Amino acid sequence: MPKSTKSTKSITESLNLTPEQSLELMRKASHEFYQAAIATQCHAFVEFTGLMNEFIKVAYEFQQNNPTLDFREHNQHTGKVLRLQPYQRDYIREKLDCIYQDEIFPDSHND
Numbered sequence: 001m002p003k004s005t006k007s008t009k010s011i012t013e014s015l016n017l018t019p020e021q022s023l024e025l026m027r028k029a030s031h032e033f034y035q036a037a038i039a040t041q042c043h044a045f046v047e048f049t050g051l052m053n054e055f056i057k058v059a060y061e062f063q064q065n066n067p068t069l070d071f072r073e074h075n076q077h078t079g080k081v082l083r084l085q086p087y088q089r090d091y092i093r094e095k096l097d098c099i100y101q102d103e104i105f106p107d108s109h110n111d
Contacts (some may be wrong), residue, residue, distance in 0.1 A: 026052070029052075047098045051092065
């Protein structure tokens with residue numbers, strides 16, 4: 001039996017997906033999640049779809065504006081950042097507030 005060798009390639013490298021192909025798979029995964037989430041009848045759980053779709057939009061816009069870079073390399077682990085517009089931060093905050101109320105952003109509701 002041949003000896004296995006460990007690969008240092010990332011998952012995306014080993015699959016040879018382009019950023020555009022990853023985005024398409026992400027859209028499909030988000031759609032499938034949404035279909036399953038609405039069946040739970042839990043509104044806060046469905047809101048995760050909005051977070052996923054917003055990430056997909058941010059990644060798509062980044063890729064369109066930076067075709068020689070790869071959005072998949074931008075995360076907390078690499079130190080590379082996908083910059084957000086203020087309206088994107090507001091949308092994400094709204095989704096997180098719906099899911100977790102004031103637990104992530106205390107005192108965000110001054111009713």
